[in-house]
Amino acid sequence: MPEELGVAAGLVRLTFLVQSVYAEVCREHGLTPPQAQLLCVVTDAPRRMSDLVPTMRLEKSSLTGLVDRVERKGWVRRVASPEDGRAVTVELTASGRRLAETFRAQATDRLNEMVACMPPDVCTTFASIADRIVSEHAVPAVFPDAS
Amino acid sequence: MPEELGVAAGLVRLTFLVQSVYAEVCREHGLTPPQAQLLCVVTDAPRRMSDLVPTMRLEKSSLTGLVDRVERKGWVRRVASPEDGRAVTVELTASGRRLAETFRAQATDRLNEMVACMPPDVCTTFASIADRIVSEHAVPAVFPDAS
DNA sequence: CAGTATTGTTCGTAGTGCGAACCATACTAG
């Protein structure tokens, strides 16, 4: 009986918790998690489909469907690439940008207050270790830094 | 421009990473993440549907469907409760138990090696902080401790 | 210019998750 969970169990449970919070914020904005992720990823700059595939870790057919639905909601737009006649880039519309921004802000708030039960220095330690793991594994920027 | 990400961004990316690893292990065992989670949750003891609803944070209709599919694969069994004529408990079959055990072991290995890029003391620190967050928020045991 | 590689889409399939409606059993009050 470990008085403390192993790293693995802690990671899985922490992930479960973050997912819950993330999904809840999504809901409040009429988004699903994959849709929110798409908005976050194209916030910084328009991205090609072929570029989004490795970033979001989806098959291309899955991505087509996701972009279809998000485009139908008017948050994103497909633009033909001038350099490559086959390629398509995905960019935010004005309303998509507003939504992405408020979503990002609120998700950030919720997650910050989630860890705020700990003293600030512990938070900082935690954040830097998380960053270390993440950068060690080349995790794509699925959530933007502060605006 | 933060030279380090905020806690929120770190959490989201870490979650993305863990999800990727978890999903990959699931795939190798012919499982989906919700199915694996169900197996993990009923590993320790049979559980009632009504008990699984808050644990897995699903609506009861979603849970019905999930249990249907997992039962159809032969990994889980519905048993009528003797005390309450309305209630049903979900328990592992023999093959379900074997599957749950090998899945758990492999997921644990993969997650451990994911953090093994850091020195052991950092891992320990990280694990204890993760535990702290998790227990502060009453996250259900969606992943069992060592067998 | 022919052959090949890349970029996206379409289609079919299985699974996920929700809410509303519903049934059966349990509980509770008169």
Added chain:
DNA sequence: CTAGTATGGTTCGCACTACGAACAATACTG
């Protein structure tokens, strides 16, 4: 005891997710 209510689960319809195979169109290469 019996009506009314609460609880435990299922069913149904819906939208969404994700995959792989097949395909079309454009780009590249020999």
